[in-house]
Amino acid sequence: MTPIIEVHHLSKRYRIGRAQSYFSLRDSINHFFTKPLFLRNRPRQFWSLHNLSFQVEPGQVLGIIGSNGAGKSTLLKILSRITPPTKGTVDLHGRVASLLEVGTGFHPELTGRENIFLNGAILGMSQKEIRAKFDEITSFAEIDNFLDTPVKHYSSGMYMRLAFAVAAHLEPEILLVDEVLAVGDHQFQRKCLGKMRDVSRGGRTVIFVSHNLESIKSLCTQALLLDKGRIIASGSPQDVVSRYINNNLQENQVDTGRYPILAQDNSLTLLSFSLLNSRHKPSHTLISGNEIHWSASLKFNRLPQSFNFVIALENENNSRVVTIASQPSLSASVITKTGRFTLAGSCPGINLQPGYYRCAVGIRFNDQTVLYQPSLGFITIRDNSTSMYPGQNGLVRTDSVWHISHEH
The missing domain is CATH 2.70.50.60 (abc- transporter (atp binding component) like domain)
Incomplete structure (x- = not known):
């Protein structure tokens, strides 16, 4: 089977520098003679991603986890073709819909209805195809009464519901979802996770970035762990999540280092x-x-x-x-x-x-x-070596007393 996503030796560099303030002619001349030549206009460099390579098969749900600043959102922006890589290549074999952050993908002056058709057109769908999905989108987003209101007047929750509904229902081959689900309430988050399962069962591919480790384990079929822009673990979600927690455990154990x-x-x-x-x-x-x-x-x-x-x-x-x-x-x-x-x-x-x-x-x-x-x-x-509860599910175990007797 041909991978639907192929990433080869991907790296991303950002230049960090101060905004240039106003200089008078005297300041500029003084700067020229006092600043060493090799230090002039030399911005600092920051590598957000380092030499990433991986493949994703059609129908897979890939979870990406890592601490803040690990490079997760940068990777999704490159996969979404919002920002270009500095080195390496990304091959995407199919239409891509992305839900990266609240506020992206919609025109604020257009209504909810108009933005649905705009996003469908961007994905290459005909108006007939969009109309066939329109009722599903509005029903999922639960904003029927606000469809003809410009989205700049939407609350963050309304915006998120519509954005996810559009991205998930317009049938892209690849769906990219960042941690934007944190904006919605618990019921809507469950609804989104269920929809992503349906999308993957339909043979489409989902890449999901989240700090919710239980969602990663329950939804994803594969996972990547990023740390400082590098892939340090890949494989089953259970194994990758355990590696992530172990790393955090070693770095953040309960100790006296953070006091007083x-x-x-x-x-x-x-x-x-x-x-x-x-x-x-x-x-x-x-x-x-x-x-x-x-x-x-x-x-x-x-x-x-x-x-x-x-x-x-x-x-x-x-x-x-x-x-x-x-x-x-x-x-x-x-x-x-x-x-x-x-x-x-x-x-x-x-x-x-x-x-x-x-x-x-x-x-x-x-x-x-x-x-x-x-x-x-x-x-x-x-686990206690004498535990009576091997393999039991749930959050808490409880002691209990049982009796069995023969019925006459």
């Missing part, structure tokens, strides 16, 4: 925070079902009337699966003067599924959230 953290109202400072295993030792790996302990060092700059410390664990899909909070009355009897305090606690074993979890903490001071750190790093939850 000052509350936004200067009421206190978080000096350190650690999660501890069942032996009270700091650890980035915890066993499912075992006790969890924690310790935090705080400096109070003012006396609180009430004080809450909250620990949260979030899974790969950014869904919170555990929240542990202190009692609101914690400060009344102990925090009677300013200075440094140690806060420690524990909870019985939480039967989380094995995997990687992001740790977040929040602090409420006098019923106001004054400090929130959405990511203090990653921890690993491993």
Whole structure:
């Protein structure tokens, strides 16, 4: 089978330089004699992509993941022919529809109806072909009452719904989708993911960039991991996502490197925070079902009337699966003067599924959230060697008691 997308030794370079300010004649003469010749007008260079090569077969859904600045959006812009590569070649064997960011692909002065026909014409479709898809597009986008309104008056959500509906329903052979689905609500995101599955089942190809790792694993058949413009992993979505999380785990473990953290109202400072295993030792790996302990060092700059410390664990899909909070009355009897305090606690074993979890903490001071750190790093939850739940799905496991008896 001939690949529908072929990328060979692709690289992209950007030039970084300051905007030229106004110079008088005296400034220009002074610049000529004082600035070394080899430094004049020499912009810095930044390579966004380095020597990328890969192929995509017809009907495949390729997921592209990586940290911010890894080169994902630059790659899609080159595949969409919005920006040219500096080196290498890209061969696309089919019509391409792209949904890269809210605001691209539509003329703001034209109505929703006119933009549907404009995009179809750009894809090489006849008006008859566009009319045959028109009702599907408007039904999917849910903007029937605003079809004859210029799209410059649309909300970002309306714009996104129409843009995705147009890109997905005008039957391109290749559909490129960036992280724009974050604009829509949860129900619409599910609707878009379902449509992309339908597109791929119809033999068309989808390239999908997302930070939602669960969507990558459930939707894609292959995946690429980019890091600083290079492909560092490719293969099954499960394997590539695991590699990505492992890399993040090594770089962003829960540790003391990011402290101290000052509350936004200067009421206190978080000096350190650690999660501890069942032996009270700091650890980035915890066993499912075992006790969890924690310790935090705080400096109070003012006396609180009430004080809450909250620990949260979030899974790969950014869904919170555990929240542990202190009692609101914690400060009344102990925090009677300013200075440094140690806060420690524990909870019985939480039967989380094995995997990687992001740790977040929040602090409420006098019923106001004054400090929130959405990511203090990653921890690993491993299976207990005596686990009774092999291969079980879901977010949390629970202990249970079962009986079986013979019926007479």
